[in-house]
Amino acid sequence: MSEQWGTPEGQAMLRLLWDPPPPPTRGPKQRLTLDQVVAAAMEVAAQQGVDELSMRKVAQHLGVGAMSLYTYVPGKDELFELMIDAAYADRVMPDPALPWRAQVEFHAHEAWRMYQAHPWLIRSHLWRMPLGPHVLDVQEDLYRAVALTGLPEKRVAQIAGLVESQVFGAARSAVTDTSIASKTGVTVDDYWNSRMGFWGTYYSAERFPTMTRIWGKGGFDEEYSDASWEFGLALFLDGVERLAG
């Protein structure tokens, strides 16, 4: 039975994600709710950066002792999974009457928006994705949109994964800089300034001719703006369109 139902910890996590248990009747009333704990964690992550997220700080934010959080959540990893699913809850789904390409692009934009709103999600993708209801709803809808191409199932799964990958990759670049800046107080300009000696001392136009030329033409000015990943996605979807015929 344990074999078909999974481990107790896995069970507990799924319950938390799908079916948060009502407060038990016995004992003192809970001062908080699970949602409050998750919301507080998201606030701390938003204000101080994911590296500064700690159980103690979340507890302090709630005016509660650190260990009290453990009555709501088994541990920090589990809390983080709940944060991820909560972030996906805000995702808006595309109008299913639109052509498939418009729907896929809509999903991509929503994902981009989500990463901007919750930069710590970038880190989350180095975890296994939680099997949360909101995460799965979004996945399902993206698969549905891609499946409208009529391509075989394996291709659909591949394409959906690649769309996610591309937005993630672009978001990573864009978000990393700003989140490092807000966290450490060192902006991109500060960083380059701090390493200014590089250009005079070690950089040579002979060793890096192409970069020098691109730099001269301003090619590095806005490498990872919206325009960039939209351009990449467009080329990719052109290819998909041709495949779908």
Place this chain on the structure above:
Amino acid sequence: MSEQWGTPEGQAMLRLLWDPPPPPTRGPKQRLTLDQVVAAAMEVAAQQGVDELSMRKVAQHLGVGAMSLYTYVPGKDELFELMIDAAYADRVMPDPALPWRAQVEFHAHEAWRMYQAHPWLIRSHLWRMPLGPHVLDVQEDLYRAVALTGLPEKRVAQIAGLVESQVFGAARSAVTDTSIASKTGVTVDDYWNSRMGFWGTYYSAERFPTMTRIWGKGGFDEEYSDASWEFGLALFLDGVERLAG
């Protein structure tokens, strides 16, 4: 002068990357070299995972006190930057006589290989890229290859960035699972088994019809194998080819 030469810390980091200082004449001989320290850190990261990488463990690996490392390296972040540049040192460059597309694909495969060999590099992309010689040599060569298309400089920078993004995105998915497995001892199968209760309890084919269909056809069996990202890159490069005319 400080303005045009950057901060002292930035200076020190650049020196370490480009021009490791010879051991000073005064004082006791150094027991280690900078390269040994970096190599030891890479070994620890390879064996125990990047989350388990700590100064104390690196020092222990070298049979040395923890604080001794700080005579070679200003801190952990700087050591990590050196690890990144060292990983890029292994990158092989494509034959510049090949057509541009073959060269770009070669770079993509090399990047993929590098991520497999050094999974902790995935984490590194949440830093700012270090201005190391090997990192820059690889970047330059990729830009050079893309520039062979004859496209305008801005496009070249965009395309090179997108190629990197795509390989990174694919590698992230592939590497995350295996590195989590080796680190925690929980394989992907274990993970799914631990959450097995999900399928009977919360999953419903009505709520997730597309995923159910794809699953039934085996569409999730090898979502992120080499074949998948090569397929995505191919579609993207088809588009670039058409642009380049």
Place this chain on the structure above:
DNA sequence: CCTGATTCCGTACGGCGTACTGCGTTCAGG
């Protein structure tokens, strides 16, 4: 040989996640 520079490293501080424990509250069963 002496001196000053430099390496090495023990100790310590403040942070982390969380196991354990004891206390006080609350409600169900009598």
Place this chain on the structure above:
DNA sequence: CCTGAACGCAGTACGCCGTACGGAATCAGG
């Protein structure tokens, strides 16, 4: 209503982490 079980809460503590500091050992130049 009374009481004991169940439970929320939080203080303390343990073993990690990065690293600041200072003392001891070691060496080259004078």
